[in-house]
Amino acid sequence: MAHLEVFQAVAHANDGNRASGTPGYRGSVDYVLGRLRAAGYAPRVQNFSFPFFRELSPATVSAGGRPLPAEDVAVMSYSGSGTVSAPVQAVGTTGEPGASTSGCEAEDFADFQAGNVALLQRGTCAFGVKAANAQAAGASAVLIFNTGGPGEEGVVAGTLGGPGAVNIPVVGLSYAAGRALLAEGEVTVTVQVISEQRETSNVLVETGTGNPERTVMVGAHLDSVPEGAGINDNGSGSAAILAIAESLAGTETENRLRFAWWGAEEFGLLGSQHYVDDLKANAPATLAAIALYLNFDMIGSPNYGRFVYDGDGSAFGPEVSAEAPEGSGVIEAAFHAHFGSVGLASGETEFSGRSDYGPFIAEGVPAGGLFTGAEGLKTAEQAALFGGRAGVGYDFCYHAQCDDIANIDVQGLGEMTDAAAAVIRRFATSTGDVEAVGRQLRTVMAPAVPATVDQGHGPSNAAQEKSER
Structure with a gap:
């Protein structure tokens, strides 16, 4: 003692x-x-x-001027920091339940508008791969929502693998929150973290x-x-x-x-x-x-x-x-x-x-x-x-x-x-x-x-x- x-x-x-x-x-x-x-x-x-990696304050995501419930939002380990307000754009997903290839290939972003916030669904490849592809396509932030399958409806709390993988905000969402954002226009994403060797x-x-x-x-x-x-x-x-x-x-x-x-x-x-x-x-x-x-x-x-x-x-x-x-x-x-x-x-x-x-x-x-x-x-x-x-x-x-x-x-x-x-x-x-x-x-x-x-x-x-x- x-x-x-x-x-x-x-x-x-x-x-x-x-x-x-x-x-x-x-x-x-x-x-x-x-x-x-x-x-x-x-x-x-x-x-x-x-x-x-350390989260300095809880990550937030707002749509239509209203913040998503805290229990539906979790920063990805080794995310970048920043505050972004931009249109949200779904990539390779319609929000149907199940593991998705959304964002796993660079070709998924062929029609992506640089500067938008990429909305992706969990599945098939690592979170870090999805986020890196989105960043390479010019995304200002990345939101990854859960599959919606059995036991996979809650918030996604994952890792990007290590510091430097991406330098933009990357946030996990519950399945319901991700589905709701498919119908939204602009979102605001705020992440404040330390991510370094x-x-x-x-x-x-x-x-x-x-x-x-x-x-x-x-x-x-x-x-x-x-x-x-x-x-x-x-x-x-x-x-x-x-x-x-x-x-x-x-x-x-x-x-x-x-x-x-x-x-x-x-x-x-x-x-x-x-x-x-x-x-x-x-x-x-x-x-x-x-x-x-x-x-x-x-x-x-x-x-x-x-x-x-x-x-x-x-x-x-x-x-x-x-x-x-x-x-x-x-x-x-x-x-x-x-x-x-x-x-x-x-x-x-x-x-x-x-x-x-x-x-x-x-x-x-x-x-x-x-x-x-x-x-x-x-x-x-x-x-x-x-x-x-x-x-x-x-x-x-x-x-x-x-x-x-x-x-x-x-x-x-x-x-x-x-x-x-x-x-x-x-x-x-x-x-x-x-x-x-x-x-x-x-x-x-x-x-x-x-x-x-x-x-x-x-x-x-x-x-x-x-x-x-």
């Missing part, structure tokens, strides 16, 4: 957030570095560039003892979303592994421990992906020496559940979960065993790859971790097992300004940090043969409670990018 108090103070002093590429993130990095050095470690900083960093540190050929990696993303301080997401995981690293300073272990605080997770797992890609290209033996990876992303949710990544695939099927490298089930069992040993119920969350363990499992590294829930609703069964309120979000401040120090459940954070510490110590002592360890753990662990939760990340632009990866 002392670490979280500092993260909150850093955000308060820096525009209310700790997002990668901002002074708030640099302040968070400096704090982690200072604590690690004070504990006797020699941390290193791994710098990298990434595509930064920025520098950020990962922080890495490892113990001075232990077999480097059996390295146990422990990670948490240090950045917040631009909308808030991110004290649960993910100050909680960052503070937990910092406290654990401090407690292990000077401890001799059989296996090497390496801790990582990732940057730019909220922009698409970019820090952990950069780290894995760098090892793959420049130090493949170091990558091969990682025995397992443990991830801690959101472990202090105010209406929390004690959820463990479903590494053995028993709770979620392949339509939800990523393929788990062999040994991931052993890690899951270790967490359940700890909770059972202290008389606490535990459930499971999908092994989706949608946090920083994703790049590791893509390279075959066994992984696991903990999660206390995001925007999903707690069920009555889960409330009976874990306490809290049924029918309410695990974290009702997820990706919001109110994710501050008051958004942490101290008891839940303590329970999850204790579990993290116990499992880190277990694997620091021995990773063993995965099959032998799995058999041993299954004989001592309490039965896992059949309470599950989707490990989703909610409907922000960054989350949309994660889900599309």
Whole structure:
């Protein structure tokens, strides 16, 4: 909690957030570095560039002098900025429901009047392709509305892929809003964003003892979303592994421990992906020496559940979960065993790859971790097992300004940090043969409670990018 108090103070002093590429993130990095050095470690900083995007004010679209409802309008990530008033012109669509090729080919704009606002329908090709074709045809702004198919009637919140793809305003619309604009003359589109390449960093540190050929990696993303301080997401995981690293300073272990605080997770797992890609290209033996990876992303949710990544695939099927490298089930069992040993119920969350363990499992590294829930609703069964309120979000401040120090459940954070510490110590002592360890753990662990939760990340632009990866 002392670490979280500092993260909150850093955000308060820096525009209310700790997002990668901002002074708030640099302040968070400096704090982690200072604590690690004070504990006797020699941390290193791994710098990298990434595509930064921030909406400075909500995008608006007006027609006939009336603004469209806010829930029908969403800026596309990496849109350009500006205010445009011009006639709206549909391109390659009559508004019929279904995925459309609208705007996917330059030829679609053969009759387009330069200076108009292009109205396109979602489908067939990437948003960035549609927007780039419209810009090349002289469009002053681009509006892309949803397909109108089942489950695709709400607002489109997508990405153009990166800064510089286009420099004109690009906005997503609901299906109904797009259809309504087919009959309009002039529209006014206003977008105010920052879209550019920025520098950020990962922080890495490892113990001075232990077999480097059996390295146990422990990670948490240090950045917040631009909308808030991110004290649960993910100050909680960052503070937990910092406290654990401090407690292990000077401890001799059989296996090497390496801790990582990732940057730019909220922009698409970019820090952990950069780290894995760098090892793959420049130090493949170091990558091969990682025995397992443990991830801690959101472990202090105010209406929390004690959820463990479903590494053995028993709770979620392949339509939800990523393929788990062999040994991931052993890690899951270790967490359940700890909770059972202290008389606490535990459930499971999908092994989706949608946090920083994703790049590791893509390279075959066994992984696991903990999660206390995001925007999903707690069920009555889960409330009976874990306490809290049924029918309410695990974290009702997820990706919001109110994710501050008051958004942490101290008891839940303590329970999850204790579990993290116990499992880190277990694997620091021995990773063993995965099959032998799995058999041993299954004989001592309490039965896992059949309470599950989707490990989703909610409907922000960054989350949309994660889900599309």
